[in-house]
Amino acid sequence: MQPRSGAKGCEGLRRDFTTRKPASVVVNRGHGTRPVAGFRSSLLGMGTRESCARARQLGNELRRVREKSGMTGHALALAIGWPASKISRMESGKRLSSEVEVAIYLSKCGAPREVLNRLLALARETDDGFRLQSHHDHLPDTLVSLVGIETTADALITYEPGLIPGILQTEGYVRELLLWGRRGLKTEGYEVRVDARLARQQILKRRWPPRVDVYIHENALRGVVGGMRVMHDQVMHLAMLCAQPRIGLRVIESSVPGGIFGSGFTVTRWAEYRPVAYVEGHAASMFLEEPEELRVYRDLIGELGVHALNERDSWEWLVGLASEYDRPDPQPARP
Structure with missing residues (x-):
């Protein structure tokens, strides 16, 4: 398996940001919406049509x-x-x-x-406020919105400091992650959430998939979710994705503090429309479309590119980490 090297796709995405008329910010919290007055934001726009x-x-x-x-x-x-x-x-x-x-x-x-x-x-x-939605066990509107945006995008660039990005997660990782903090109980809507997360990955299997560039911090790769076997399969999955021509995956080692880049985000791009930045939080998630705010993410992408390993070194790093996970889970100590 010979992955590509360099970050041409990421650099191309950075150069494609151009100034346009300000648009709006949308924030999701599960379901049920209301506009919040007094909140304005701005993003770097691009494209040729004013379609939000x-x-x-x-x-x-x-x-x-x-x-x-x-x-x-x-x-x-x-x-x-x-x-x-x-x-x-x-x-x-x-x-x-x-x-x-x-x-x-x-x-x-x-x-x-x-x-x-x-x-x-x-x-x-x-389009001059943001949408607030409460979280419940059924499929949240945030995920519905994200799937809709990613399905039509020409390119995506993602940074994740703490978890494997959702679009690259294996089913085993997804299932264990959704049980985290629930004491292993499968609540109502569990299978719906699993299916929805896996459905996001269908865009990678299309005949003409979007360009996807991903930055993952080492902390996300060393955080064990579900045990050694789950992590081994997940990391090997990432290593194999490195061979796909329209996926660029780059690792940021732990010598670079993950906190300096803030929380994870995804920027989606279209040939004809303004880009959208998606930022997920504990209580709310934002879809940003206005010029000034998007400049922040353009600059972050530049910093990530400086500090991350190139694509070939990232592939070799992932293969090495997969071998570390290729062992049985430690047995609990006997009382």
Whole structure:
């Protein structure tokens, strides 16, 4: 296995940041939303169309509802009495649909009340505040939003200081991680969360996957989740991913304090739209689209590139770590 070396993909992503009109910040906390006044942020924009991430997420969800109903876009337009181009713009996210339009669209598709309420709440939000959602055991809207954004992205760049990035986790790692702190109990929604996390990785298996550049701190790789076998399989999985031409994986050794880069983040990029930075927190997660804030992540990406091993050295480092994990779990001491 001969992985690539260098960080051309990361550098290309850094150069693609250009200034555009400020957009909005969206914050997720599970489900149930409300705008919070007085909070403004800004990101470095890019692309050629003023289409916000919320409009594209809403469009993707509308299209899925229509396809599930078995209706074509043309048939739905005829049923409602709209031009077919309006359906196309709504589903592509090129226009932000009103709450009334979303209600008419979903009603004609026969959407369940739960889906209707959730997408109406999404349409109701404003683009000059942020969305607050409480966490529950069912699939959180934060993950739904992230999957929708990553599915359409042309490139992603991720930094993770404490855990293996979700898009690269093995099923064994995912299952053990979701049981962490729950005393091994599988709560309601456990399998839904497992499936959703694994579904994120389908973008890597597409015929034309996005460019994915990942920085992982050594602390995340040495933090044992689920035991030696789980960690061995996880690290070997990362090493094998290094051979894929559109994945760049770089390790930051423990000699570099992970805290100096702050919490983990993901920046997603499109050819035609502004990029979006996703930052996950304990109580809330943010989707950032405005220029000034995105400059912070551009600078962080530059610092990460300076301090990380190159891709070939990272591959060799991962293979060595996998051999360390290739041993039985220590037996508990007898009383």
